Amino acid sequence: MKSISLLLLLFFTLGALAQDNVGVQLYSFRNQFKQDVPGTIKAIEAMGITLVEGGDSYGLPILEIKKMLAESKLKVVSIGCDYAALEKDPMEFVEKAKAYGATYVMCPWIPHPEGPISLELAQKAVKVFNEAGKILNDHGIKLVYHAHGYEFSPYQGGTIFDYMVKNMDKRYANFEMDVFWMKHPGQDPVALLKKYKGRFLLMHLKDRKPGTPGNMAGRADVETNVVLGTGDIGIAAIMKVAKKKGVKYFFIEDESSRSMEQVPKSLAYLKQIK
Numbered sequence: 001m002k003s004i005s006l007l008l009l010l011f012f013t014l015g016a017l018a019q020d021n022v023g024v025q026l027y028s029f030r031n032q033f034k035q036d037v038p039g040t041i042k043a044i045e046a047m048g049i050t051l052v053e054g055g056d057s058y059g060l061p062i063l064e065i066k067k068m069l070a071e072s073k074l075k076v077v078s079i080g081c082d083y084a085a086l087e088k089d090p091m092e093f094v095e096k097a098k099a100y101g102a103t104y105v106m107c108p109w110i111p112h113p114e115g116p117i118s119l120e121l122a123q124k125a126v127k128v129f130n131e132a133g134k135i136l137n138d139h140g141i142k143l144v145y146h147a148h149g150y151e152f153s154p155y156q157g158g159t160i161f162d163y164m165v166k167n168m169d170k171r172y173a174n175f176e177m178d179v180f181w182m183k184h185p186g187q188d189p190v191a192l193l194k195k196y197k198g199r200f201l202l203m204h205l206k207d208r209k210p211g212t213p214g215n216m217a218g219r220a221d222v223e224t225n226v227v228l229g230t231g232d233i234g235i236a237a238i239m240k241v242a243k244k245k246g247v248k249y250f251f252i253e254d255e256s257s258r259s260m261e262q263v264p265k266s267l268a269y270l271k272q273i274k
Contacts, residue, residue: 022270023051023077024263025204025253032260033058038068045073047264053202053251055079055100066099077249078104078144078176078202083111083128090132094139104202104249105136106176108146109218116153116216122160126167133172144176144201148218149185161187165196177242178204178253179233180225185216189238198246204253205239205266207231222255228266236273 024044026033032040037058044052052074057065069076079102081093086107093105110117110125117125125145133143145168151161168174177200182189193200208231209224228235242250252270254262 021051021248022205022250022252022267023053024049025251026052026054026056028252028254028259028263030056031257037065041068041072041074043260047267049074049267051075051077051249051251053078053080053104053106053249055081055096055102062096062099069100076100076102078102078106078251081105081107083107083109083125086132087128090135093132094136094141097136097141098139102141104142104144104176106144106146106202109148110145112150114217115150117150117160119155119160119163122151122164123167126164126173129173130169133169137172142201143173145173146176146178146204147181148178149181149187149214150216150218152185152187152216165199170199175200176202176204177247178206179235179238180204180206180208180220181218183208183233184212184214184220186214190234190241193238193241193245193247200242200246201248203242203247203250205235205250205270206253206255207233207235207266223257225254225256225259225262227262227269228252229269235269239270239273 029040029044037060050073054076079097079100085092097105110121112118112121129143129145136143147161151164152159155163177189177192179189182192205228207226207228209226210232212220212224252263252266254266256262
């Protein structure tokens with residue numbers, strides 16, 4: 001495996017490819033962060049990336065990782081949060097978001113038994129998001145929920161996801177669309193963007209190896225993540241619509257073991273979309 005230092009020169013030439021509202025989800029480089037936090041930050045900078053979604057301190061005191069980020073060119077736009085912790089104490093994430101200088105707090109998962117989520121758990125989640133979202137909003141922070149595909153079981157002529165969108169108060173609780181996890185359960189990301197204009201404030205850009213079987217479990221082999229534009233998600237069509245339907249920031253999320261090599265190629269692909 002190539003070291004981070006050997007990749008820096010290659011990435012430097014790609015720096016100009018970054019776009020103003022396109023960044024990266026730091027989870028893409030979770031394995032590299034475990035080995036070398038400062039080196040990974042430098043590698044991300046060398047790609048030309050300035051916007052990130054994160055919130056993990058990688059075992060370091062939050063003040064230390066905050067200092068590293070402050071000294072870098074990286075701006076933390078959004079941080080992740082645990083559902084149970086959000087329910088228990090929303091102020092924890094107000095304080096954490098402000099510590100990182102983030103505007104958004106993203107909840108990525110509703111705990112539930114394996115498979116599609118039940119209506120009862122979805123109803124509880126709506127209540128949690130509305131209540132926590134109001135508290136965050138009162139302090140200038142926006143809450144978004146990142147669906148994972150287990151929300152698309154049928155419900156009253158639509159889906160449980162439809163129920164969630166309609167019942168989450170758009171003043172306080174909205175969504176981050178992960179295009180992979182919309183496509184994986186058989187949904188059309190473009191259709192959802194058009195149906196719920198203005199509800200998807202953030203977006204994860206992730207492409208899927210053609211032929212990958214979908215499901216509503218919110219699970220997939222991370223190695224099915226491929227360079228944007230080479231999979232079956234339809235990234236170009238999604239980007240063209242997303243920019244018109246209220247998406248503020250886009251974060252490349254590549255969970256594969258090849259993320260260091262693939263993310264610069266994905267950035268180059270996004271640059272050529274007209």
